[in-house]
Amino acid sequence: MADAMEQLYQQVILDHSRARSGEGELESAHGSSFQVNPTCGDECTVQVRLEGGKLETVAWAGRGCSISQASLSIMHEMLDGEHLQRADELGDLFRELMHGRGKELAAAKQEDLEDLSAFTGVAKYPARIKCALLGWAALKDALAQARA
Amino acid sequence: MADAMEQLYQQVILDHSRARSGEGELESAHGSSFQVNPTCGDECTVQVRLEGGKLETVAWAGRGCSISQASLSIMHEMLDGEHLQRADELGDLFRELMHGRGKELAAAKQEDLEDLSAFTGVAKYPARIKCALLGWAALKDALAQARA
Amino acid sequence: MIDIERIRADFPLLDREVRDGKRLVYLDTGATSQKPRQVIEAERHFYEHTNAAVHRGAHAVAEEATEAYEAARTAVAEFVGAEFDELVWAKNATEGLNLVAYGFLNATLNARMGRSSAGEEQFVLAEGDEIVVTELEHHANLVPWQELAAKTGAQLRWIGVTDEGRLNPDDFDVIGEKTRILAFTHASNVTGAITPVEEIVRRAQAAGAFTVLDACQSAAHLPVDLHQLGVDFAAFSGHKMLAPTGIGALYGRRELLEALPPFLTGGSMVELVTMESTSFMPPPQRFEAGTQMVAQAAGFHAAVDYLSEVGMEAFAAHEQKLTQRLLDGIAEVPGVRVLGPQDAHDRLAVVAFEVEGVHPHDVGQVLDDAGIAVRVGHHCAQPVHRRLGVHASARASAGVHTTEAEIDAFIEGLHRVRSFFGAAEGRS
Amino acid sequence: MIDIERIRADFPLLDREVRDGKRLVYLDTGATSQKPRQVIEAERHFYEHTNAAVHRGAHAVAEEATEAYEAARTAVAEFVGAEFDELVWAKNATEGLNLVAYGFLNATLNARMGRSSAGEEQFVLAEGDEIVVTELEHHANLVPWQELAAKTGAQLRWIGVTDEGRLNPDDFDVIGEKTRILAFTHASNVTGAITPVEEIVRRAQAAGAFTVLDACQSAAHLPVDLHQLGVDFAAFSGHKMLAPTGIGALYGRRELLEALPPFLTGGSMVELVTMESTSFMPPPQRFEAGTQMVAQAAGFHAAVDYLSEVGMEAFAAHEQKLTQRLLDGIAEVPGVRVLGPQDAHDRLAVVAFEVEGVHPHDVGQVLDDAGIAVRVGHHCAQPVHRRLGVHASARASAGVHTTEAEIDAFIEGLHRVRSFFGAAEGRS
Ligand SMILES: Cc1ncc(COP(=O)(O)O)c(C=O)c1O
Numbered sequence A, B: 001m002a003d004a005m006e007q008l009y010q011q012v013i014l015d016h017s018r019a020r021s022g023e024g025e026l027e028s029a030h031g032s033s034f035q036v037n038p039t040c041g042d043e044c045t046v047q048v049r050l051e052g053g054k055l056e057t058v059a060w061a062g063r064g065c066s067i068s069q070a071s072l073s074i075m076h077e078m079l080d081g082e083h084l085q086r087a088d089e090l091g092d093l094f095r096e097l098m099h100g101r102g103k104e105l106a107a108a109k110q111e112d113l114e115d116l117s118a119f120t121g122v123a124k125y126p127a128r129i130k131c132a133l134l135g136w137a138a139l140k141d142a143l144a145q146a147r148a
Numbered sequence C, D: 001m002i003d004i005e006r007i008r009a010d011f012p013l014l015d016r017e018v019r020d021g022k023r024l025v026y027l028d029t030g031a032t033s034q035k036p037r038q039v040i041e042a043e044r045h046f047y048e049h050t051n052a053a054v055h056r057g058a059h060a061v062a063e064e065a066t067e068a069y070e071a072a073r074t075a076v077a078e079f080v081g082a083e084f085d086e087l088v089w090a091k092n093a094t095e096g097l098n099l100v101a102y103g104f105l106n107a108t109l110n111a112r113m114g115r116s117s118a119g120e121e122q123f124v125l126a127e128g129d130e131i132v133v134t135e136l137e138h139h140a141n142l143v144p145w146q147e148l149a150a151k152t153g154a155q156l157r158w159i160g161v162t163d164e165g166r167l168n169p170d171d172f173d174v175i176g177e178k179t180r181i182l183a184f185t186h187a188s189n190v191t192g193a194i195t196p197v198e199e200i201v202r203r204a205q206a207a208g209a210f211t212v213l214d215a216c217q218s219a220a221h222l223p224v225d226l227h228q229l230g231v232d233f234a235a236f237s238g239h240k241m242l243a244p245t246g247i248g249a250l251y252g253r254r255e256l257l258e259a260l261p262p263f264l265t266g267g268s269m270v271e272l273v274t275m276e277s278t279s280f281m282p283p284p285q286r287f288e289a290g291t292q293m294v295a296q297a298a299g300f301h302a303a304v305d306y307l308s309e310v311g312m313e314a315f316a317a318h319e320q321k322l323t324q325r326l327l328d329g330i331a332e333v334p335g336v337r338v339l340g341p342q343d344a345h346d347r348l349a350v351v352a353f354e355v356e357g358v359h360p361h362d363v364g365q366v367l368d369d370a371g372i373a374v375r376v377g378h379h380c381a382q383p384v385h386r387r388l389g390v391h392a393s394a395r396a397s398a399g400v401h402t403t404e405a406e407i408d409a410f411i412e413g414l415h416r417v418r419s420f421f422g423a424a425e426g427r428s
């Protein structure tokens, strides 16, 4: 099996795509967003509850490929209970990475991505960028609703 | 001036396009047809009166290029007062000539065309065939109405 | 028998390498076909020698362009068993199907506004009327009818699909007195199933309904004779049958095209235009507003010439062998389920499948890494996927240039997919 | 200054001979342009290396095809001063204009059936509403509005034309409170007159009307900045601006495209599809149903690159010189009347004319015999011909490759037309 595939499907991605973190439905969300990847019909819903400048809870549900599921799972792990500012920044950073055609970001940024840096290779495959970003589009939208 | 143009615009065509025969409107026509050449908006109306198996009167009105006007004028000269069978046959013969890509028909047929044989060269110019046939399409339609 | 090596030499793109030097195995003809050099050359030749406005100029090049354009119409019409004036150019099959649906809509609106032309009444829809489609349809032959129904108050009904991925004959009874339109596919782009057209047309005719055939997959892979099939309308796309992108065609029975109101309006489809009103040309021009895809028509002409030279019977026989090999090969790979009939009978070489525990995107990715191009997703047919219990699938589809060795490479790739994701799971 | 000899070397068709060895003088760019080899090559390259389904596949070639397709969108959008997601592909300008007209129709029908989506209400038309067009329009920007008016009960009104062939400013007052849509051309394909867009847009905005610009002739011959012009929608065709046949574009302001209901429906423009209902993608995809003209988009990209390299300012300046020479030359030929402004100011190198006593078909034929290709007929604009007192005309139009020597050859040809028909009349 080619190196390229191992670079794309980093172990952390495969792990998160199977043992997924944060799946579930919130009883009373402040914001909720449903997103579809029209190519494959993959979909996800991200729900958020805010509390004092924090993303008190983020939960998600959906179906999709390993890339999209891992991205959602890691999102949950990194952001559940975090400051809203961190959520915004991480989302922007991740989008920057995904539009970088497979190049790493500056070292500090790359470090800041933590587990999400495993997606660096995904950005080499334009058709998969949407998979990686699907959950993050939903998060952004859900946050905007919650703050409105 | 090239021979090609003199072959196309035979003197009989130029003459008929200027001194036109049969223009007018019938008081009580048995059949009447209006035809348009959509490329240029040229149009003509052909009206017929029948009497005892004959095309008692054929008249026309319209505007168009030298080819279409001459064709209508010669049609009138050749068919006014003629037997219906002659009208049908001549129309078919002329259509055959026009779809022959500029080749003459068999000698007997070519002779039968009389002045219409001047249009032989027109058939080399696909865009002009419609001009030559416009009046004949109207005649055919008007005759069909008159007989219906 | 077709000479596959000679054919392959005609397709420049097949020489391509992908993903760091891997030889391309193109198994995505169901989505769009590759083009033989004869087609590419026909388009180039048109631009370099014959390019001019069609049906509009009297100069030499315009005359030649018009002849090339109309000769293409005759050739493509003949290829599907139709007369030249029954064939309308469209940019793709989707537009062709929309043209028919909007024809019904416009007839209905014209009637409401008291401006119907002669013969249009037969296309007027009213509440209580029914439009029948099938669960097997590509979105192109479903959504236009949903829209038409919603805008006219007609009711949409459908024929279901069996577990095997074929139209369910038990449902043919939805075709009844109220059915005004019956839109169905000749062959599914997901399950590969070929429809028993005669049976359905017979029922539609008995019910007095118009039939609209989606011939996208069939015209590209089977000998098709539309007059013999007896359908009222049919649509297909050039790009699926070796022709350029940007061109397709709608077939309509002459009497129907003559009565159908126009869809797109503008230049070249009108007779007399005043500021107040407009009269329209007879078909096919009535349905061809504006400057058409002329160079693409020349390419389409070359494509049907190419296919005729190969011979559609021989081509179909070749594909049937490939289908069998695909199905046999897949059957050997554990955990892979085919969505569609399991044998090559009445079936195209379009094979969608799911790999247990691996999302189609991930299946496609690992195949792609080996140079094997398949399609992943719902292939613009969400309902049939849902019906077969999945949301998406991967799909291998063969073309006139596909070899048995390529099928084998694909099967090997499937094993690799399993071991890659299986190994990572610690399963192998 | 543009290097005309270098440019001419890029256009293979200009090497053609016609009518027994005569060198072609192509003065029919107003109908359709010839293609530089860079454009022909871009299309060929696409077929030989990049051809695959766009936005649908995950394999390597499909990725490259998608990138080529979207890069083309960005380039063409930029060329006319728009953002990439404000540009929708269409098969030609005619389809683009129909898309807008049908958008209004669909919004109106959806409202009647109680199925409007958010934002659609702004496009709903009712009796008493007015649609304003002009007497200068090409049928493509007239007939769709006639149809829309007739189907919705809205009223069609229009701005007239002066004897000189320009929009009559006295008529700008028809734009008023009731005006919902104002559709007008940026430049006439008959009189060559360039419209004072700013003035009209200002009035439309004051009236709260949507503006729809026909940019077919302008985008091909002038620098155009749609954002600066401030129009709501605009349409143009690739084939008139060195690009392949079979592709055009519709521009729409982002907020408007977001709210406009879909026109053609089918694959690639949907999100979720069940048998019962469908949700649609955001623009531009919402308006691009089915497989698009992808190779032609690659060619369109090459075309705008080519034009940008020549420089639209330099190109327009070159054409203005040609316009002057055309007008001056014609003025020397007795009995020839120009339909349109007599000087090169605010005017394209599109010059329609009549030759006294000679029908345009016959004018064109004799020019053609000398290798000179002009257009004859009504050029899909019957109303303005009628307004200027003729039914048809002959028209010479220049392109980026046109030389002054060619204009002179044309003028010489006009003399020949006169003497041929004059001599036969015994007049000369
Ligand atoms: C001013 C104008 N508008 C619209 C059109 C229609 O363009 P198309 O035929 O490419 O759709 C043309 C060209 O024919 C034109 O010159």
Ligand SMILES: Cc1ncc(COP(=O)(O)O)c(C=O)c1O
Pocket: C030, C031, C092, C093, C094, C095, C138, C140, C141, C185, C187, C188, C189, C214, C216, C217, C237, C239, C248, C380, D267, D289, D290, D291, D292
């Ligand atoms: C069965 C079927 N119908 C319709 C279509 C639509 O064709 P196009 O996208 O060329 O309009 C396709 C291809 O995508 C198809 O496979």
